[in-house]
Amino acid sequence: MSLSPDSTALRGDCSACFGLCCVALPFAKSADFAANKPSGEPCRNLGDDFRCGIHERLRPSGFSGCTVYDCFGAGQRVSQVTFGGVSWREAPETARQMYEVFPVVRQLHELLRYLAEALERDAARSLHRELRTALARVEELAAGTADALEKLDVAAVRAEVNPLLLKTSALVRARAGGKPKSRRGADLLGARLRGAKLRGADFRGALLIAADLSGADLTLADMIGADLRDADLSEADLTGALFLTQPQLNAARGDAATRIPAGLDRPAHWTR
Template identity: 60%
Template sequence: MSGEREHTQSLSDESRPGLRADCERCFGLCCVVPAFTVSADFAIDKPAGRACPNLASDFRCGIHTRLRQRGFTGCTVYDCFGAGQQVSQVTFGGRDWRQAPQTAKRMFEVFPIMRNLHELLWYLTEALAMPAAGPLHAELARARTELERLTGGDPGTLAEVDVSAHRQQVNALLLRASELVRAPVRRKKTELRGADLIGAKLKGADLRGACLRGAYLIGADLRGADLRLADLTGADLRGADLRGARLAESLFLTRSQLDAAGGDAATELPPSLTRPAHWTSPGAPAGSPPARARARRRR
């Protein structure tokens, strides 16, 4: 297929200021706010709002370089889209929850709201970089401006934000943008929104222009699959084998999706995304047997 590049335009992290996690400016919120449950993703149980025992006094992870080996794969695939530093440095003005414990309850309440808003901002920014979505750029820009306004609110205002309503509005816009970009190659047979493709054998599959929004691709064999202009919004790629897959022009592909999957040096990626450190070299098996077994158990 020719002409994909004229429909999409990859962004670098520098063009998305504030939408990439900066752990040095965060108070370890992703290590405190969520609950952990012992599983293949987490080695311990941890209730919501309690600091992980691996969180150091400087709010850095004490086992950051060994998370996978220590059983914390779930931590390695998490992305706050910059919400952590926004809440820590802007919403709460640099007052951390240890030195100012009175801020903890509201800070922990606001963080997931901010994370959702930043995720939506990331997707809107991606859509605005797609020339083929030009007819929607004005609407996309207005939606982004409104969300940016909300992220600058005080803790009380943020706590009242109806995230579901904003997500519904933005998702409708993103779907329309996706349809415009995928129009040249969109086919009925590849409308796979929300499809159960867990463990699917899709080696070498032609998935150009496919709608895979929210699809369950856990443990799927996507070796050498052509995913140019495929919409991967929210697709679950845990344990998926992406060796040699063509993802350079895929729509709405996130860093955390790649971190959750397996790939190699032959996997084609957008210039804005780096190859995860745990990916294999060409010819080596992608993912571990436990990852594939875990995918089957989650059916």
């Protein structure tokens, strides 16, 4: 297995997808979405070519929630592999199952992304054999039939993989030196952490909505599952941050001085 965290197989490719995130997933009218949409109903902005009609102006049109979503490549896999390139429009009888399978594969691809990153961490070299085995196992599941995927217990798969990710985190963060802070699962909504020394900190599952992390040192911090919506990352240092994903960066605010890990893109809406 040769997947890498920034592999095209683990990044959404809308040109090869049947607009699954625009159909299968529901959203409610809010600051993130300008309208309500139930699961299984195509978004009003979805074109006949399965492309978004307002992709270049999603934020000013009230659909900022769409800009912070990434299927980690699940959309093109389900569209082109699982269902053999036959869309829900061409074969309406497959629609329900396609919509059920898509979020399952999305979760599996997210796990693949984390495992691929763990395998690139030299600090976790002692775990590489186990990580490769886990990656191959999750990839095998993701390549399964639609029937198998629909019945898959994703929570059980996550429970199998999670201990390896935790061990990886401990090994990587240990290189930060000192005694890294643990903020795992912490409620830090709106927290004032400007300029904080958080090197190697554990923010696993932490709520950091609208937190002020400007100028903070987040080098080697574990960011898996951290909610960074509207968090201020201006001038923050995220060098080597562990398990940080593109959707998390897209949900945050930053600037030209924000240092981000290799393989991730600086969001277009960040200030220059």
